[in-house]
Amino acid sequence: MSKLHVQTRVNGEACEFLCDPRQSLLDSLRDELGLTGTKEGCTTGDCGACSVLLDGRLVCSCLVLAPEAEGREITTVEGVAQGEALHPVQKKILEHAALQCGVCTPGIVVAAKALIDRHPNPTEEQARYWLAGNLCRCTGYDKILRAVLDAAAEMRGEV
Amino acid sequence: MSQKRSFQQVGTRPIRHDGIDKVTGRANFGADFSLPGMLWGRVLRSPHAHAKILSIDTTKAEASEGVKAVISGVDFPAISPSSSDGQTDFRDLSRNVMAREKVLYHGHPIAAVAATSKQLADEALEKIIVEYELLKPVLSLDEALAPGATILHDDLKTRGADPPSEEPTNVASRIELGRGDPEAAFATADVIVDREFTTQMVHQGYIEPHAVVARTNEDGQSLIWCTTQGPFMIRAYCARLLGLDASKIRVTPSEIGGGFGGKTTVYVEPLAVLLSQRSGRPVKMVMTREEVFRATGPASGTRIRVKLGAKNDGTLVAGTAEMYYEAGAFKGSAVAAGAMCLFASYDLQDFRIEGYDVVLNKPKVAAYRAPGGPMAVFASESVMDELAEKLEIDPIDFRLHNAAREGVQATYGPKFNVIGLIETLEAAREHPHYKAPLGPNQGRGLGCGFWFNAGMQSTASVSLNEDGTAVVVSGCPDIGGSRTSLALMAAEELGIPVERVRPVVGDTETVGVNDGTGGSRVTFATGMAVIEAAQKVVQELRERAAAIWGVEVDQVGWQEGRAQPKDGGEHEPLDIETIARRAGRTGGPITASSSLTARGAGPSFATHICDVEVDPETGFVRVVRYTAIQDAGKAIHPGYVEGQFQGGAAQGIGWALNEAFVFDDEGKLENPGFLDYRIPVASDLPMIDTLIIEVPNPRHPYGVRGVGETPIVAPLAAVANALHNATGARLRDLPMSPPRVLDAIDSVR
Secondary structure, three states, X not given: OOOEEEEEEEOOEEEEEEEOOOOEHXXXXXXXXXXXXXXXXXXOOOOOXXXXXXXXXXXXXXXXXXXXXXXXXXXXXXXXXXXXXXOHHHHHHHHOOOOOOOOOHHHXXXXXHHHHHXXXXXXXXXXXXXXXXXXXXXXXXXXXXXXXXXXXXXXXXXX | OOOOOOOOOOOOOOOOOOHHHHHHOOOOEHHHOOOOOOEEEEEEEOOOOOEEEXXXXXXXXXXXXXXXXXXXXXXXXXXXXXXEOOOOEHHHHHHHHOOOOEEOOOOOEEEEEEEOOHHHHHHHHOOOEEEEEEOOOOOOHHHHHOOOOOOOOOOOOOEOOOOOOOOOOOEEEEEEEEEOOHHHHHOOOOEEEEEEEEEOOEEOOOOOOOEEEEEEOOOOOEEEEEOOOOHHHHHHHHHHHHOOOHHHEEEEEOEOOOOOOOOOOOOOHHHXXXXXXXXXXOEEEEOOHHHHHHHOOEEOOEEEEXXXXXXXXXXXXXXXXXXXXXXXXXXXXXXXXXXXXXXXOEOOOOEEEEEEEEEOOOOOOOOOOOOOHHHHHHHHHHXXXXXXXXXXXXXXXXXXXXXXXXOOEOOOOOEOOOOOHHHHHHHHHHOHHHHOOOOOOEEEEEEEEEEOOOOEEEEEEEEEOOOOOEEEEEOOOOOOOHHHHHHHHHHHHHOOOHHHEEEEEOOOOOOOOOOOOOOOOHHHHHHHHHHHHHHHHHHHHHHHHHHHHOOOHHHEEEEOOEEEEOOOOOOOOEEHHHHHHOHHHHOOOOEEEEEEEEOOOOOEEEEEEEEEEEOOOOOOEEEEEEEEEEEOOOOOOHHHHHHHHHHHHHHHHHHHHOOOOOXXXXXXXXXXXXXXXXXXXXXXXXXEEEEEEOOOOOOOOOOOOOOOOHHHOOHHHHXXXXXXXXXXXXXXXXXXXXXXXXXXXXXXX
């Protein structure tokens, strides 16, 4: 099967790649573009490890076909920090020891950033439901929730 | 460790050294590694739970586009029936990674293909023709144990049976544990509770699937990059299964995306090596989520009967138990550990436990966090709760009255050294959670947990850089922050900030043998090796300072990262940077390593308090408050110790309420995905409060006890006991799903 040429923007940079028409965006990011920060946990949209932003909207990249990225804006975990400056969510995850194995962490970083972008002052319940699609088997979510709420507070200038 | 030591670094909460790599996505996990010219390997798996393999025809697959190698059972060396290292039967292991005469579970590997793309490999799999003769699958303990049961293995006889079995059977072993005269002791009891419990197979549910890249060089050396809890285990197992010398295999562990015991064996690694040998190309294999659920180790389903008797004053007098554990397709459940764990929290002098390891047509079980323990303690702690209720004694007081303590002979054999069960129970009694009011349809339950913890082999080296910073190398993959706990211990000994210590997980050729990351052993045992190696470095630093000053080494002390003259000596202190810079001129680079088999792993005990709210209309159970209290001995990095408590509690809550493998009548796994095998998500759980108790382990230089496994032992019973207090009903079958809860509520209405 001949490959498709896809033009897109990834983490603010113009970007193009070739893909099998059946390939997922997740596989293209990882295998064609070498952006392995986005993790594969299930390929069925159940675990959230492959969360990315597509035109600012949170999606599981395993459920998006790579050709659908044509002309769109993608943010992966690699694009969350600004140069050497970590995003407050990343910083707070580190400060709160809110990761153990860390394989879910990139997806959680992207999802939590999207949450705070949309709801700058989330309640714990809002954050729990927003992150319900991001499975973590290690932490029991306690420290993750504390980190995300703390990051939101910092971004509101309350800390 | 006789008295409490004061620490500068240990007990603080620094940011982990690998943290930035993990929050930015730079960390390389199993599937993130690739090599030029790499092929993709895929596995053909059995669509049947039990069948004879009549023939496998791979010719069409071999001729398929892009295919460079195809392997099946005939390509593996024969392994003699008695080949075992005492823990692992290599003949069984070889047949688990690739079926031979029979397939024994839905998902059992039949053949594997390496091709130039994933898609071409998948297409080739469809061209492999396998003829089966279907056999009746054995899917429950009852079916496996029934007279005339279908037999999985014609050569399996019951080990430890009395009298020994003559005929082949599905019972792989019988174990017995006990002392005293429980029957006579039961006669002195005022209250006896005798109950049966069942649990289903559950999966470790790590988020990262198994992944490997293997490359075999022209000189016959195979390089393996993979996600594992034990790179040395991968080396040893691949060598055994493929008939290679260990020196022909080098294993580099990737970052590991969870394991919980499930990554302590091999699945795709030997296949990738064999495919790379055959193709002459690097081969990458990544399991799908469905493959992970169908064909990697769950924990046993169990049936456990527990009988306990007590006197009216609350003294336990006797106990018996019968335990049946599903091993899956090959022998080797954790029934023995479960039996040893069952009554371990209590001072019980007259008891007997029988345990049975039973094979059936389900995936071979693997270790899962405190293997064997949670199901056993679900049964015993539920019976303890019922006894306390009948005796009208507060459940904490009842447990305190019978609690294991220093000097008590454990039910699993040795006398307890200093342990912290009583401290966790007393802390629970004083905790605001235990006194907080409950709302309507809410109930509170308690569970105690215990785990032995392991020591085993560790090697670590500590090297000083020219600028006085240090590198710590061990061979234990960091699954939950252990790099930083090891760095903290080195920093403590050297007297330098933890940020000036860089911890590294080595591969099998850069560091001596380390047993795997499991058994709650890394911070305890590898920590000991780090402490010893760092102490050797400090000794060397003192010797260099003595040489520079022209004094005897015993006149040089080491404090706050500096050589200080003792006994009124007048030299200016020499800091570590200065000594390191001059090392080349005072005797050469400064480095030391330590290898040991760690003894004295202190058991860790926990008390968990759980509040649930039950919807009487739907049977839905929600955990509304949870507190995990556990003895860590000494918490090296309290943040990550708390994380272990919380993660174990969450897994236990999932096991109690939602999680179970569901098989259809043919033995096909019906829920091989996270949608239907539902581990707890953020909205399912409350905040999980923690309280770290520190009763130092006298046999560790800092007092450390392993903490990783105990936290999953207590929650099953804590949830069940809370549910009882909310509804009046006792659930003895897991998971406590809404239909079961509704039935139970109806039965007590």
